Amino acid sequence: MNTRIKTDLHFMALALVSSFAILLLGASVAVADDTRKYEAEFNADGELIRPSGWREWVFVGSPLTPNSLNGGEAPFPEFHSVYIDPKSWKHYKKTGEFREGTMFAKELTLVGATAATSGIGFFNGDLQGFEIAHKDSKRYPKETGGWAYYTFGHKPEPYNNTAGAMPTAACAACHTAAAAEDMVFTQYYPILGVAKAAGDKGAGVGGKD
Numbered sequence: 001m002n003t004r005i006k007t008d009l010h011f012m013a014l015a016l017v018s019s020f021a022i023l024l025l026g027a028s029v030a031v032a033d034d035t036r037k038y039e040a041e042f043n044a045d046g047e048l049i050r051p052s053g054w055r056e057w058v059f060v061g062s063p064l065t066p067n068s069l070n071g072g073e074a075p076f077p078e079f080h081s082v083y084i085d086p087k088s089w090k091h092y093k094k095t096g097e098f099r100e101g102t103m104f105a106k107e108l109t110l111v112g113a114t115a116a117t118s119g120i121g122f123f124n125g126d127l128q129g130f131e132i133a134h135k136d137s138k139r140y141p142k143e144t145g146g147w148a149y150y151t152f153g154h155k156p157e158p159y160n161n162t163a164g165a166m167p168t169a170a171c172a173a174c175h176t177a178a179a180a181e182d183m184v185f186t187q188y189y190p191i192l193g194v195a196k197a198a199g200d201k202g203a204g205v206g207g208k209d
């Protein structure tokens, strides 16, 4: 074999090896992304640890109960940005049910401006609190549907890192009385309704079918 061919072969082998390495690297990055389990974690005192990355969960709705429509004093005068963890979203799309382990996150945002170039209205202001609803019938056997409720502070960031479950009367009672589906206010989250009707198909995620 002459040197020229040898060198070419050498380069080809190198190129092959490096593209394989790049492929592997890509795969490991993808796998690293998929290793998030979206399961609730607790500290030694049984307090829920604030999950990280909830702003990357699936956004399902943004109810708003402003002071100005509630005699100047709403219990929660903020926008309520509601998210479901991606694993439970997937399960819900397939089965129409909230799996054991489901977490809903609700982040509160104050009303900021009340006028913009788009018109008079309510516009998101500063962040003002964070809450979680968690379904786990084994962990909370006495709670309706196995749901417990946590608040990490009704205040600006930084939110508390951990929270104990709230007493049933403080949170769950109102959900039991008025939520449409398994303690969740699905009547205010049209995205969940669309997903349920579409099952695993594209419409549930904004596709056409």
Ligand code: HEC
Residues within 6 Å of the ligand: 063, 064, 080, 082, 104, 105, 106, 131, 132, 133, 149, 150, 151, 166, 170, 171, 172, 174, 175, 179, 183, 184, 185, 186, 188
């Ligand atoms: C007076 C009734 C009432 C009480 C009390 C209440 N909630 Fe809710 N909650 C609602 C309504 C209505 C919604 C629907 C969306 C919205 O308005 O925020 C909701 C939605 C939620 C959600 C989003 C998922 C879902 O179930 O729809 C979480 C999380 C949540 N509440 C946590 C809490 C926590 C934590 C407490 C106690 C500190 C609490 N709630 C007390 C009425 C209530």
